[in-house]
Amino acid sequence: MTWGVITFPGSNCDRDCIHVLHEVLGERVEDVWHEARSLDGLDAVILPGGFAYGDYLRAGAVAATAPVIGAVRAFADAGRPVLGICNGFQILTETRLLAGTLLRNTTRRFRCRPVWVRVESTSTPFTAGMPRGTVLQMPIAHGEGGFYAPPDDLAALEQSGRVVFRYCDARGRVNPAVNPNGSVASIAGVANARGNVVALMPHPERASEALLGSADGRRLFESAIAWLQGRLQTGAPTILEAAR
Amino acid sequence: MATFRIVIMLKPGVLDAAGQAIERGLAALGYDAAGVRAGKVIEVTVPEAMRSKVDEMCSRFLANPLIETWRIEEVVAA
Numbered sequence: 001m002t003w004g005v006i007t008f009p010g011s012n013c014d015r016d017c018i019h020v021l022h023e024v025l026g027e028r029v030e031d032v033w034h035e036a037r038s039l040d041g042l043d044a045v046i047l048p049g050g051f052a053y054g055d056y057l058r059a060g061a062v063a064a065t066a067p068v069i070g071a072v073r074a075f076a077d078a079g080r081p082v083l084g085i086c087n088g089f090q091i092l093t094e095t096r097l098l099a100g101t102l103l104r105n106t107t108r109r110f111r112c113r114p115v116w117v118r119v120e121s122t123s124t125p126f127t128a129g130m131p132r133g134t135v136l137q138m139p140i141a142h143g144e145g146g147f148y149a150p151p152d153d154l155a156a157l158e159q160s161g162r163v164v165f166r167y168c169d170a171r172g173r174v175n176p177a178v179n180p181n182g183s184v185a186s187i188a189g190v191a192n193a194r195g196n197v198v199a200l201m202p203h204p205e206r207a208s209e210a211l212l213g214s215a216d217g218r219r220l221f222e223s224a225i226a227w228l229q230g231r232l233q234t235g236a237p238t239i240l241e242a243a244r
Numbered sequence: 245m246a247t248f249r250i251v252i253m254l255k256p257g258v259l260d261a262a263g264q265a266i267e268r269g270l271a272a273l274g275y276d277a278a279g280v281r282a283g284k285v286i287e288v289t290v291p292e293a294m295r296s297k298v299d300e301m302c303s304r305f306l307a308n309p310l311i312e313t314w315r316i317e318e319v320v321a322a
Contacts, residue, residue: 061305100310108261
């Protein structure tokens with residue numbers, strides 16, 4: 001499979017994603033510049049973390065106007081897998097390919113530490129390869145990661161099974177004490193209606209080798225690879241019970 | 245040309261972490277404010293023909309309608 005990792009001016013996790021996909025997982029990877037107007041030939045695309053265009057105006061807002069975004073939109077519309085990580089999540093909400101937005105952390109601090117998330121939906125290429133309820137340890141590193149959606153949008157996200165990850169403790173229990181940034185309903189990641197566009201604040205690419213303390217993040221990439229090879233199916237999004 | 249000052253504020257009810265931090269700073273100096281909200285101001289100068297586009301610029305890009313409101317004031321040269 002061939003992955004594309006988009007580099008915006010200010011991206012700083014693009015090389016990490018390329019490293020994991022190529023060196024750890026043996027995939028083909030292309031570095032896609034933000035001025036590219038086509039993603040032809042790619043099987044999946046990643047919008048990596050960083051501070052694209054300096055995060056001026058709002059995190060991800062200026063990046064959402066980049067030339068490559070038209071191609072990302074077409075790629076997403078074609079049902080191909082798109083993964084946004086951290087700043088990539090912020091960019092995808094600014095493009096409105098994903099619902100909601102990311103607010104400054106309620107702690108008012110940039111938070112850089114390991115967290116646990118629980119897989120809430122397996123109806124995406126990135127999670128189809130693991131059981132629902134799987135607990136993954138990955139680091140976060142952000143100042144603006146508080147997921148927010150107005151009440152009606154939030155209800156629609158929950159009811160349609162588009163909440164993909166929730167912050168939890170090491171045993172998978174969701175509670176406000178382990179919500180690192182004030183995200184509504186402890187939401188760490190969401191998907192679009194079709195399930196092919198997924199984004200999360202934690203960094204799977206920084207947790208893909210045991211040497212780095214956790215290899216849990218690798219499971220997202222492995223799942224997408226298996227899905228692309230036709231070894232996994234994603235059905236209609238499952239309706240999930242509210243946070244336990 | 246026409247210049248517009250756009251004042252963007254977080255909607256009431258959306259947690260304003262920056263406003264809270266500023267309020268704490270004021271309190272540290274002995275000013276107990278009853279509330280602080282932090283927003284941003286953007287001045288945009290456009291050709292006359294684009295006057296009608298300023299609100300659209302706000303809803304599409306300058307503000308995030310999910311969480312922010314905006315007010316547009318024309319800046320009249322002194």
